[in-house]
Amino acid sequence: MIIRSTINNIRRSPISLFRPSTIVHFFSTTTSVHNAVVATPDEFIPTTEEQAKFLQRTTEKPLFSRKTYLIDNYKHLNDTNQILLFVHHNNLNKAENKQIRQDLTKIGARLTMLKNTLYQTYLKSSHEQDPAAVGMTHRNKNANHPLLPLFVGPTACISIPECEPAKVQQIVKLLKKMNEKLIVVGAKIEKSFMNRLQIDEFKDLPNKEGLQGQLVGLLTMLGGVGLVRTLETPGHMVYLTMEQRAKDLDPSKEE
Known part of the structure; x- marks a missing residue:
């Protein structure tokens, strides 16, 4: 019943090929679908050419599975943000989680918890047009990426749409108040990859203007x-x- 209701709601909303959150937004709040197929293309009736194109994809895991959704979401996160700060989180309780998200929203940033193994899978195929496509995992299993070593322990990502060093500086100050519950370990800034020392230098730069x-x-x-x-x-x-x-x-x- 939940699936059919959600699918019906989706049909009334436009979607983008790599904006999976509008397709399976309930994945993140439904505990029973972590590794299961929660819907099939047969249950989804496309109403636009873009939706039909989405259904034509041949993916490594089932199209409407959580794993495909997450890889698509990671690609969308990468494509729509010029700055990604990767942080290790340690014993962040519910109240702290809520507070830090609210504080980041005020700055114009967003916190996303990552599933390390799937994010590493995405990174290895991030240069591909569709990282979730069938065969990508095998083709790029030995691929190297500068960010791969960061994913040791619980990892999250703070995304900023525009390349603004001042916002990075604000975020770094904000995280220092968290008593090492959120620690910056690296970043992707536009097409460059930075370690902690480079981030410290970058945050003091003026913006593009x-x-x-x-x-x-x-x-x-x-x-x-x-x-x-x-x-x-x-x-x-x-x-x-x-x-x-x-x-x-x-x-x-x-x-």
């Missing part, structure tokens, strides 16, 4: 003629160097 302002100020200080000279200098020096080398090789040549 600030860097652009500094660049505009620098160009303004250089001025028109000064800027042209600055831009022309490397090419001019290369030309003189090549010309002198040509004369050294053939002193009789004047051009």
Whole structure:
């Protein structure tokens, strides 16, 4: 009854190929579906071309299984956030969990608990168009990824949609008040992977708008003629160097 009611609700809502939360949102709150198939494509009637495309996928695990849902969710998390901070959590009680989520929401971030083995499976196939597709696990079983060593012990992810160092700084300060119940161990920032020391350096940087302002100020200080000279200098020096080398090789040549 729960499944059919949920499926009927889904049919009335648009979905995206890698936004599985709208398809099986009840997975995270239903304890009886952890490793079971909770629905089948036959029970889901597509109403849009996008939904029909979703049903055409051939996945490693059943399309409507929790494992496929989680890998799809990890891909969506990666594709829609420019900053992912990975943290180890230690004995976080219910009240602390609720409080930290509320505090992160105020900053513009979100906490997601991860299933280590499945996230590692996703990481190995994260370069694939559909990491959950059939054959991806076997094809990439020996693949390496810089983030794989982080997943030792209970791990969570704090996601930030925009690349804003100031928000990372706010989050780091917030986590310090948690008495080591949440510890930052690494990060993915845009296409770069950072350790704790690099994160400490990154959080003190200005945001993109600030860097652009500094660049505009620098160009303004250089001025028109000064800027042209600055831009022309490397090419001019290369030309003189090549010309002198040509004369050294053939002193009789004047051009």
